[in-house]
Amino acid sequence: MEYLGWDQVETGAILPSFEKEIEDIASTPREERDYAPTNSYTASVADWRVFKPVYNRDICIDCQNCWVFCPDTAIISKDKKMVGxxxxxxxxxGVCAEVCPTNPKSLIMFAETVDNEEALASWPEKKKKEK
Ligand code: SF4
Ligand code: SF4
Structure with missing residues (x-):
């Protein structure tokens, strides 16, 4: 297979995700998938992020909402359990934090510069229902 530079690819070209067909993609761990160089999995494409979601395992109910709604497949879930x-x-x-249903949320957006441990230490308390 011939690989072209980004400025050589023509409209309608197919960029394969994997070097060869994977029979059961859902149960093949990410690290065992044979990604093609044309797949962005092996590249970091997040260096311009300004806010990041921080995940709090203690509150999460593994509903998978964040996994379903993330537009960039950036939520890691295994066997229907949220991993990170x-x-x-x-x-x-911020879509994942928006759709997270717990109280307080299990995913909250913090500035990229905030340390995750620091973010977890400042997690909000449960909001009381208004009567
Ligand atoms: S939904 Fe959440 S994990 Fe997905 S790209 Fe947006 S902020 Fe990141
Ligand atoms: S949406 Fe919130 S509660 Fe549901 S799996 Fe994601 S982090 Fe956990």
């Missing part, structure tokens, strides 16, 4: 965030691909759009 792929910071190499997350763009910081």
């Amino acid at each position: 965030i792929d910071y190499e691909h997350c763009k910081g759009c």
Whole structure:
């Protein structure tokens, strides 16, 4: 297979995700997938992110909302359990935090410069229902 530079690819060209067909992609761990050079999985495409989602395992109910709605496949989930965030691909759009249903949220957006441990230490308390 011949690989072209980004400025040589013509409209309608097919960029394969994998070097060869994978029979059961859902149960093949990411690290065992044979990614093609044309797949952005092996590249970091998140260096312009300004805000990042921070994940709090203690509150998460594994509903998978964030995984379903993330437009960039940057939520890592295994066997229907939320694992974390792929910071190499997350763009910081905030959709995952928006759709997280817990109280307080299990995903909250913080400035990129805030340390994750610091963010977890400043997590908000549960909001009381208004009567
Ligand atoms: S901030 Fe956006 S891109 Fe990043 S994990 Fe959440 S939904 Fe996905
Ligand atoms: S949306 Fe929130 S509660 Fe649901 S899996 Fe994601 S982090 Fe967990």
